[in-house]
Amino acid sequence: MDEYDYVVVGAGSAGCVVANRLSASGHYRVALLEAGGSDLNFWVRMPIGYGKAFYHDTLNWKYLSEPVPGFGGRQSYWPRGKVLGGSSSINAMVFIRGQAEDFDEWRALGNPGWSYEDVLPAFKRLENNLSGADQWRGQDGPVTVTNIEKVVHPLCANYLAGGQEAGLVHNPDFNGATQEGIGIYQITTRHGFRCSAATAYLAPARRRHNLNVLKSAQATRLLFDGKRATGVEYRQGGETRQIRARREVILSAGAVNTPQLLQLSGVGDPALLKRHGIAVVHAASGVGRNLQDHIGFDHLYRSRRPTLNDVLRPWWGRLMVGLRYVLTQSGPLSLSVNQGGGFFRTSPAHTRPNMQLYFSPVSYTRALPGRRALMSPDPFSGFLVGVSNCHPTSRGELAIRSADPFAAPEIQPNYLSTEEDVQELLEAAHFLRRLSRTGPMREIIESEIRPGTGITGDEELIADIRERSGSVFHPCGTCAMGPDAATAVVDARLRVHGLDGLRVVDASIFPRITSGNLNAPTLMVGEKGAEMILTDAG
Structure with a gap:
């Protein structure tokens, strides 16, 4: 032995x-x-x-x-x-x-x-x-952490400006002095590889x-x-x-x-x-x-401007970015689709951020909750803004x-077995609506696909949260x-x-x-x- x-x-x-x-x-x-x-x-x-x-x-x-x-x-x-x-x-x-x-x-x-x-x-x-x-x-140390601010999709600029108009401060480093604010995520890549x-x-x-x-x-x-x-x-x-x-x-x-x-x-x-x-x-x-886990949901939008959908959906687009990656280890395939980020408080009652933000210049309206075919997005220009709870009180x-x-x-x-978890995600849904109404976001939003503008009341939004939320793993x-x-x-x-x-x-x-x-x-x-x-x- x-x-x-x-x-x-x-x-x-x-x-x-x-x-x-x-x-x-x-x-x-x-x-x-x-x-x-x-x-x-x-x-x-x-x-x-x-x-x-x-x-x-x-x-x-x-x-x-x-x-x-x-x-x-x-x-x-x-x-x-x-x-x-x-x-x-x-x-x-x-x-x-x-x-x-x-x-x-x-x-x-x-x-x-x-x-x-x-x-x-x-x-x-x-x-x-x-x-x-x-x-x-x-x-x-051994783990390479890369700042991707200079190579993210152009729509991230609208997301950052919209977040600041909605009241969030710009934060260039979520791992620095404070986590609170809106910014661009850093990712664990080295020379274009994971x-x-x-x-x-x-x-x-x-x-x-x-x-x-x-x-x-x-x-x-x-x-x-x-x-x-x-x-x-x-x-x-x-x-x-x-x-x-x-x-x-x-x-x-x-x-x-x-x-x-x-x-x-x-x-x-x-x-x-x-x-x-x-x-x-x-x-x-x-x-x-x-057992604890973060859960979240996305609001999905049809975009007035091109998104990663326009690159990753057609065969010729995938071929183009694939060749770019093979030859230079750069471009969309060298990144995460979670490009914009942030941490905010859903209400003044919270002493620190209780919600995380994600901005992805890509959309998947046909995907089941928690499942995303990253190389096969929607056949139209779209993007998503998502949230997940930082401090869930539900225990499994x-x-x-x-x-x-x-x-x-x-x-x-x-999941969602406590009223606290339900209410703070409801507050987060209202924030996403407020964010979508800012000037920079109105410039790029053609329409809201999910949950859809017909979903407005608290009970309807809670029903949508229960229907579409999923683990963020x-x-x-x-x-x-x-x-x-x-x-x-x-x-x-x-x-x-x-x-x-x-x-x-x-x-x-x-x-x-x-x-x-x-x-x-x-x-x-x-x-x-x-x-x-x-x-x-x-």
């Missing part, structure tokens, strides 16, 4: 960071297990290729939630990366750290070492901000003799000696194998697969485990609970549906960090309460969801987790 000092499960955003940092000194042997395969894939490396990767059979777990009551019984599609780099290999690449108050709240919940002041050095350490370093930003966690952290580390990356190796259960984790059982090439960890097992399988693996291994709610015939190793009712849960490690778990996000919190072992799963050093030799280092440890896209804070958790593991190892 193979034996290593550390066994890391999951080569996603956090797992790649952990594997790199733990193997860097050469003192420890590290194994990294990944259920998916190589990230050397055209749809992974080309930035706009995430439209294909979102539904790819081998790159994506392609989860579906249970019917959601707040969505009128609709299911929610949950793409999760099943590839080296995890979801950082299939996401929209928007780099957002979150608000300082998010991390100060983590600390206030009883997690020392996780305030904004504590996590800022890790954020700076992980990034290579091409716009330069300052008191908030780093420039020497810069995933695999690109940034794993590629340079794979040359090390003390790091072994096992692809297409799906963990099926953890191995225990009493209350100590000693290794992992996994399936690879049709064979069941085991691997031992002399020091620790680190779970970095993500907000879905980490709690799933814990439950399959006998760590979770005893009633759930017994129902599926799994022996209880450790009772931990918090595993799979506290995740549970295995059987003892079969290859069966997808039951996911019930309970930011699940977290399912193995929450906290001091109370009765509700939390890990402590402030990411050790699983009540067990030895086992940590969780990924987005599942978030006690509260952060404001905005989750890849950057997940990378930070990887940096912090690796630092803690090395410190505790002496």
